[in-house]
């Protein structure tokens with residue numbers, strides 16, 4: 001290991017893999033190591049026996065679950081927004097050539113004890129069971145405004161400067177009640193709390209547009225999920241890395257780092273050897289001393305023999321339970337995937353219920369979500385500490401990601417990836433450049 005690397009990446013979680021891919025594509029020499037013998041770290045995918053063993057149920061009889069090799073259960077499943085940043089980064093790095101994505105059937109929201117489809121088009125808004133007749137029209141008016149709104153075209157602004165007007169003011173202008181605000185903020189704009197209401201409305205309108213543009217691509221829902229589960233992603237990045245002369249190594253114990261006099265990292269030691277590097281990117285488990293605990297997440301992975309009730313027999317779906325609907329401070333998330341995405345044996349479904357822990361009885365907090373699932377054949381519950389880095393890494397060139405939160409989509413994951421990438425490069429991420437490059441790719445592949 002006497003070569004010098006631009007970057008050494010520790011851990012093969014999704015955030016580390018995307019950053020590794022971005023660095024490789026920009027010509028950096030990358031060494032990627034994981035202390036585990038499997039890919040994915042905290043968000044690994046598991047075969048059926050592995051899953052039972054992971055949760056201390058090694059002696060359970062698994063003969064009733066169909067072919068074991070058909071199972072690929074994510075410990076932390078999440079959906080990708082079809083028009084979102086993660087999909088763009090996957091296309092940009094070229095890792096999509098190793099993966100196959102399939103749309104998710106349905107996007108739902110919980111209101112007053114019932115599950116409702118999140119309206120993704122004007123027609124759906126007008127036929128939605130979520131709202132009364134007058135509310136529907138007012139919501140449609142907001143939708144039309146959002147669809148039309150272009151940041152750089154003042155004639156679409158209807159006299160509203162959304163960098164100043166707050167979302168509260170916009171809701172008031174369209175006379176939208178608390179129920180509509182709940183599903184707009186939490187199931188469409190995907191906010192985790194209500195702080196956005198007092199912020200300028202532009203960010204929320206952009207998030208609404210992301211949701212609707214994503215739906216427009218695939219009709220049923222704005223979400224995508226890879227065939228065979230999220231475990232395919234790190235493996236795709238490992239194959240990609242090889243093309244750029246990078247190296248992925250599993251089963252590499254982490255034995256510490258070396259530093260220069262000014263404290264900046266100069267190398268990573270494993271099995272008695274030190275590989276030199278300029279920067280290190282790592283998941284929080286490698287540098288607990290550079291992290292602080294920021295709460296906990298409770299998750300229940302449930303195996304079902306039926307789709308989630310009230311989702312129109314969706315073989316994959318997400319239900320968001322906004323905090324206000326169940327008197328909580330954090331939303332509860334329900335996600336369901338199945339054999340349709342090749343993550344379970346035929347006719348089996350894998351559901352996840354998750355939320356941010358607020359009490360000393362975390363499992364009970366999942367109850368409003370669990371109640372939506374119907375009979376559950378097997379349940380695996382975990383409570384994980386959430387770690388966030390205490391600094392941005394610029395001082396010692398060690399960039400640490402945050403743990404995965406309770407959300408069942410990748411939007412917050414992307415924010416973290418972009419934040420770390422900006423710290424590493426020292427300048428803001430150029431999204432318009434990314435869009436331009438993707439457009440060039442498209443022209444190349446179509447022409």
Ligand SMILES: *[C@@H]1O[C@H](CO)[C@@H](O)[C@H](O)[C@H]1NC(C)=O
Pocket residue numbers: 070339340341342
């Ligand atoms: C993947 O799932 C589809 C749909 O259930 C099924 O037809 C196909 O055989 C599966 N592929 C493999 C390799 O198991």
